[in-house]
Amino acid sequence: MTRLQRTRTPDGRRLEVSHVLSVPAADAWEVLVDTARWPEWSPLVNGVESTDRRIxxxxxxxxxxxxxxxxxxITDCSDYRWSWRISRVPVASHRVDDLREGRCRIAFELPLHAVGSVPVCLRALERLEELLVAEE
Structure with a gap:
């Protein structure tokens, strides 16, 4: 189930794009925090160089x-949620909600001015589901 809604987050009002997956939350989290995996699921990221492989x-x-x-x-990374800035500009936060019984929700929290990024986030969620289901 994919959902698009306005919400309040630790970073303020955001537009949330989320999708429920039939995979454990810990598995989804590991893919989201592994910088080497970002190009596998992000339609925009073609390469990563990072001080830490696991953010x-x-x-x-x-x-x-x-x-x-x-x-x-990375400005914050805790409790299955991380936020970052690209070129000092706040961009999407990433969150995993544990729904129990081997299910989770992956959510991207976008600043309201980034509404144009919704299609990119939807594609990223599709790619994440493909990756995670294939690894099960």
Missing amino acids: RTGTTGRVRVSGVWVPFR
Whole structure:
């Protein structure tokens, strides 16, 4: 089930794009925090160089988007949720909700001005589901 809604988050009002998957939350989380896996599921990220392969608060690096390298910094990574800035601009936060019984919800929390990113997030959620189901 895919959902699009406005919500309040620790980062303020956001547009949330989410999808329920039949995979354990821990498995989804591991794919989201592994920088080497970002190009597998993100339609925009073509490369990653990072201080940490598994992100944490304070991880820095750069991502290649459309052939251009841009710097990023993880501003928060805790409780199955992480936020970041690309070129010092707050962008989508990523969250995994444990729904128990081997199910979870992956959510991207977008700043309201980033409504144009919804189709990209929907494609990322599809790719995540394909990856995670194939690994089961």
